Amino acid sequence: MLTTPVALGAKSYEVLTGRGLLGECGERARAMFPGSGRCVVITDANVGPLYAGRVVASLAGAGIEAEVITVPAGEPSKSFEVLETVTRAMIRAGLDRKAFAVALGGGVIGDLAGFAASVFFRGIPVVQIPTTIVSVVDSSVGGKTGINTAEGKNLIGTFHQPRLVLIDPETLGSLPDREYREGFAEVIKHAAIRDAAMLDELEVLAGESGRDGLEALIARNVAIKAAIVSEDEFETKGLRALLNFGHTIGHGIEASAGYGEMLHGEAISLGIRAALRLSEEFAGLDAAVTRRLVRLLGMWRLPLVLPETIGTAAVLEKMGRDKKFDHGRLKFVLLRAAGDAFVSGEVTAAAAERAIEGLREAPGE
Ligand SMILES: NC(=O)c1ccc[n+]([C@@H]2O[C@H](COP(=O)([O-])OP(=O)(O)OC[C@H]3O[C@@H](n4cnc5c(N)ncnc54)[C@H](O)[C@@H]3O)[C@@H](O)[C@H]2O)c1
Numbered sequence: 001m002l003t004t005p006v007a008l009g010a011k012s013y014e015v016l017t018g019r020g021l022l023g024e025c026g027e028r029a030r031a032m033f034p035g036s037g038r039c040v041v042i043t044d045a046n047v048g049p050l051y052a053g054r055v056v057a058s059l060a061g062a063g064i065e066a067e068v069i070t071v072p073a074g075e076p077s078k079s080f081e082v083l084e085t086v087t088r089a090m091i092r093a094g095l096d097r098k099a100f101a102v103a104l105g106g107g108v109i110g111d112l113a114g115f116a117a118s119v120f121f122r123g124i125p126v127v128q129i130p131t132t133i134v135s136v137v138d139s140s141v142g143g144k145t146g147i148n149t150a151e152g153k154n155l156i157g158t159f160h161q162p163r164l165v166l167i168d169p170e171t172l173g174s175l176p177d178r179e180y181r182e183g184f185a186e187v188i189k190h191a192a193i194r195d196a197a198m199l200d201e202l203e204v205l206a207g208e209s210g211r212d213g214l215e216a217l218i219a220r221n222v223a224i225k226a227a228i229v230s231e232d233e234f235e236t237k238g239l240r241a242l243l244n245f246g247h248t249i250g251h252g253i254e255a256s257a258g259y260g261e262m263l264h265g266e267a268i269s270l271g272i273r274a275a276l277r278l279s280e281e282f283a284g285l286d287a288a289v290t291r292r293l294v295r296l297l298g299m300w301r302l303p304l305v306l307p308e309t310i311g312t313a314a315v316l317e318k319m320g321r322d323k324k325f326d327h328g329r330l331k332f333v334l335l336r337a338a339g340d341a342f343v344s345g346e347v348t349a350a351a352a353e354r355a356i357e358g359l360r361e362a363p364g365e
Pocket of ligand 1: 013044046047073107134154172176179286
């Protein structure tokens with residue numbers, strides 16, 4: 001088992017990565033919450049039937065009664081309506097103030113359950129048990145919670161750090177192929193902004209068909225996220241913003257496609273390609289780095305060409321509503337080199353438009 005600390009003073013916690021951790025969640029929760037006898041396990045309709053039973057049995061073995069709250073799978077569950085359903089179910093579950101919540105699922109469940117835990121009784125602890133690549137390497141660590149509205153994605157939310165994150169790589173075995181691969185957009189993003197050496201590892205892994213041997217890669221990615229979050233918990237120092245590499249245009253594309261149509265990581269793949277072009281234009285990035293990263297995205301069979309059905313104007317309009325615009329100025333995370341990212345205020349709307357248009361063409365070699 002690998003332990004990655006997230007250093008946040010009194011809010012510090014550990015991320016544990018190891019096969020079989022699902023079956024140990026009861027004893028881990030018991031040690032973390034000695035006075036607690038009750039919790040809720042918030043999950044979705046895909047993950048619940050696969051793993052909630054094991055989690056509930058482990059909790060019961062440690063003397064903790066758990067009520068499972070299951071929401072529909074997918075991005076639409078990050079809504080006020082589902083938040084209301086979940087928090088009211090938490091009231092009916094008879095939780096007391098010593099209770100805690102378990103988020104069992106992908107990033108949707110992590111964001112929704114984290115939000116619900118942060119507002120229920122004005123905040124109860126949450127244990128994150130992420131089950132997708134995105135949630136394992138990114139969303140379960142760092143405490144950002146959120147839901148979507150018609151106006152935009154993740155505009156409503158809280159910061160609520162988990163007390164514990166348990167990653168059992170065995171759960172990744174049941175991910176459908178498309179959902180498995182899309183998560184690697186965030187892994188490639190981590191390599192691009194902070195860990196150029198990981199590119200070699202990802203190039204090797206992309207050629208392999210199995211899902212074994214992921215523990216070290218997961219822990220390496222969690223450590224990147226943990227280091228950034230530790231230094232800039234509330235995204236005020238510009239460091240945490242680096243995690244938005246590929247996300248400004250990516251979110252615009254995701255929203256234009258209609259949430260749920262294009263998977264998050266697929267939109268981010270396109271966003272990364274556009275951000276690489278802008279990095280060449282505004283930060284002097286070597287075109288060879290762009291080619292390498294684009295080739296890597298392709299090796300994971302992530303999309304590189306924007307579908308014709310998604311108009312450039314629509315993407316720009318959705319980007320305008322995105323919180324990553326600071327007082328009307330375009331804020332873009334760019335690369336100077338592989339592993340060296342910064343936030344630029346130089347990118348013009350016209351350049352962003354050209355970068356989106358550039359996604360219509362297949363990348364050359
Ligand atoms: N809070 C953050 O810091 C942060 C960071 C990145 C992304 N996010 C959010 O994460 C969300 C995307 O997360 P996601 O990609 O994990 O999506 P998701 O939670 O919708 O999961 C993808 C699909 O896989 C299914 N699934 C999950 N685990 C499974 C498993 N082990 N076996 C079989 N099926 C499984 C789910 O039911 C779902 O259908 C977005 O809403 C995004 O905004 C948040």
